[in-house]
Amino acid sequence: MFRLKKISLLLILSLLSTLSFAQEITMADAMRESGKIYVVVAVLSLVMVGLLAYLIYIDKKVSKIESEIDKK
8 A cells, every 4th residue: 555655646746847847838828729638638647547557456466476475
């Protein structure tokens, strides 16, 4: 559970750091005006959630294998 908190904290901090460097970009303004920016945000969010879920899945498998090795 501690690893999950650590991963989520890392994700939140990385998102906050990218928001602090936001600048006015004309391409972003054009995408916002046409409504396409929401598609980009949705796709990026899905990719990040997928990566996070995959990392949690792999962490559980590795923890299970480590506990099996420790039993021997």
